Amino acid sequence: MPETAVETGVECAIEVADLDPLLGALRERGFTVMGPLLRDGAVIYDEVRSxxxxxxxxxxxxxxxxxxLQRSDSPRLFDFTVGPSSWKRFLHPPALRLWQAHREDGGFQVVDVEPPPPRLAFLAVRACEIHAIAVQDRVLLGGPHVDPAYRARRAGLFVVAVQCTRAGATCFCASMKTGPRAGAGYDLALTEVLEAGRHWFRVEVGSERGAEVLAAVPHRAVRPGESAAAERALAGVAEQMGRTMETAGLPALLRRSPEHPRWSEVANRCLACGNCTMVCPTCFCTTVEDTGDLAGRTAERVRRWDSCFSAEFSYIHGGSVRPSIRARYRQWLTHKLSTWHDQFGESGCVGCGRCITWCPAGIDLTEEVRALQASKRRKEDRRADA
Ligand code: SF4
Ligand code: SF4
Structure with a gap:
């Protein structure tokens, strides 16, 4: 039974065996719990039942x-970094039927065919992903044109963060100031601790809803020394990251570099496959497809994720405004790291590293940025020498 009062801002502890009661408490409150699973050789997100x-x-x-994926000799449950799935697929789905119309009595009846979205709880949201959700909130909820499908899924979302106890070779959230530690934007945050033969979780309570859910789960006060053990589990994660990005002056540098020869070099390697945009947790672009049956009785409009790497994406009557891969890669990188600031007041990149890992050509945006920065420094040195 619960041993301690729970309120926002407190730290508690739960045992590994108490994760199932936590999942049960969320389900009892009407949430469908999405979390990490192994599928097709990767960690992806889907419904977690136990x-x-x-x-x-x-x-x-x-x-x-x-x-x-590799077998580890540890019983840890969350000993991985981010995989190809992101939470975007549940809040801003890859395909969504916007409407369907049926011919009736000489006219059309338009019907809403999507079922109401489930009430979602996300388990094991990393710090960079909390920031990615906040980026999508600004894009899809923040302006005068609110996306109703996103709003319906986002409303009431319950977030169980898991603090990162290791970083991957393509991670660079520390550079983007989006991690590795989740400091806000969650209802509950777990730190997995495996030390001296004990396996347990520190739980940070981030909201009243989080406190209410945790109160229904066996928990206890953190004992002397346990906070320090949790902090040891988190120590050194930023230093483990395999990538860094210097962001000072970057938006202006990208704006000034549309004709840099590096765009042609990267375009020689880029396949324009769009993988980077599909795995990116902040890319939000979509297209719509209209279809009708042969008898002309039913028509529907489906919204699908789209990618700025396809020629069709920027097709305007008569042709594409970005006919070359060079132009498309430049558009993607410049939008993410420069013009996103003008549109939304922040970077469009949270440093999750997915686009580096899942690029079949191994193109690394941190390397591309470094090349532009190095070339700027060389130019400045030449000017200073002159
Ligand atoms: S641009 Fe790459 S590193 Fe940045 S958020 Fe998107 S997938 Fe992650
Ligand atoms: S994933 Fe790599 S190859 Fe594919 S479009 Fe992106 S940068 Fe180009």
Missing amino acids: SADLPAGWTDRQEPGSYR
């Missing part, structure tokens, strides 16, 4: 263009 579904004893190894 803690037995979690990828216990698995970890991942990521490099540019490479992702491998």
